[in-house]
Amino acid sequence: MGLAPEEIKTLREKFYNAALIELFEPQKDLWIFRVKPDKGQVPFKPGQYTTLGLGIWESCVAGNGPEALKPGQEKQLLRRAYSVSHPVVNSKTGDLYSPSEIDFYEFYVTLVVNESSTPTSPRLTPRIFALKKGDRLSFGPKMTGHYNLDGIQKTDQILLFATGTGEAPHNAMVWQMLTEKHEGPIVSVVCTRYAKDQAYRGLHEKLAKEHKNYHVIYMATREPSQPKLYPQDLITRGLLEKQSGMTLDAAKTHVYLCGNPSMIGRPEVKEGQKIYPKPAGLIEILENKGFTVSAPGRPGNIHFEAYW
C-alpha cells in the first residue's frame, strides 16, 4: 500500500472519465449523487444500470474494517453495478424533467462497511462515501440490463417493489411512465428498515397527489410505531388492494422487483424442479397467482433485479 502521489495522479488520469457534480446526503450512510461523464450522455432506458468505479488506492471512510489486498491490487480499479436513479421533477420549475434538461446520471447508494475485524475483499462503497463534490471517478462505458419498460402497454397495471436503494431504477421508470402519460394504474412499494431511509418519499408522495393513476406505499420494518410487515405481506394479506386499489390480475399487470434477494425469492432449479427459498419471496407468491418470470426470449410479467 501507500502509492506515491504522482503514481495516484497518473492512475486517476488513466481510469477516471467522469465527475461527481452534485451530492445530497439524506443520511450519513445513504447518498443521492449525480455523475457527469466527460464524453456526455450514453443511450439509456429507464431501469438499466451501469458501473461506477474507484481505484483500490483511494481512501475509505472511517469505520470500514480491514481489507485483504493481494500484491499489486492497490493499483487496480474496483467497479460495481449501479442502477441509474432519477430526480423525476426539476425542483426549479416543479415540472417533470424533460430529457434535454438532464446532462447527468443520478445514483442512490447505501454504504456497506465491514463492521468486523475479519478482512474482506476491497469494497467500493467505503471509497464512494469518502468522495466530495467535484471528485472524479470511473463511469461504465454503457448502460446494461433487461430491467426496463420495454413491451409495456399504456393501459397495463404496473407494480414496482423495492427494498432500500432498489428504488433507484423505479424512480427512472416512474419518470418515464409519467412523462409518456401512462394510463394504467402504477403502484410503487418501497420497504426499508427505518423511515429515515426513504430518501425519495416526499417526491413520490407529491407525485401521487398530482397523478391520479400513481400510488405509493412506503413500509419500514423496524419502526416501533408501525406493524412489522414485508412487501410479501401486501399480497398474501390482501393489503395491496386495500392500500392502493390495485387488484392483482396477471393478464394485465407487470410486476418489477428490485433490491434484496430475499424479497425477490428467485428459485433454484435442480433436476428440473424449482426450489423456492424460505420464507417465500415475491416470485413464488406471484407465480402461484398466474404470473411468470420474464427472461430474454421468453417474455413474462415478473421482472427482477437482485442487488446481490
Ligand SMILES: Cc1cc2nc3c(=O)[nH]c(=O)nc-3n(C[C@H](O)[C@H](O)[C@H](O)COP(=O)(O)OP(=O)(O)OC[C@H]3O[C@@H](n4cnc5c(N)ncnc54)[C@H](O)[C@@H]3O)c2cc1C
Ligand atoms: C444490477 C445491479 C444494480 C445495483 N444497483 C445498486 C444501486 O442503485 N444502489 C446500491 O446501493 N447498490 C446497488 N447495487 C449493489 C452494488 O453493486 C454493490 O454491491 C454495493 O454498492 C456494495 O458494494 P461494495 O463494493 O461496497 O460491497 P460488495 O463487496 O459489493 O458487497 C458486500 C455485501 O453488501 C451487501 N449489499 C450489496 N448491495 C447492497 C445494498 N444496496 N444494500 C444493502 N446491502 C447491500 C451484500 O450482502 C453484499 O454481499 C447493484 C447491484 C447490481 C447487481
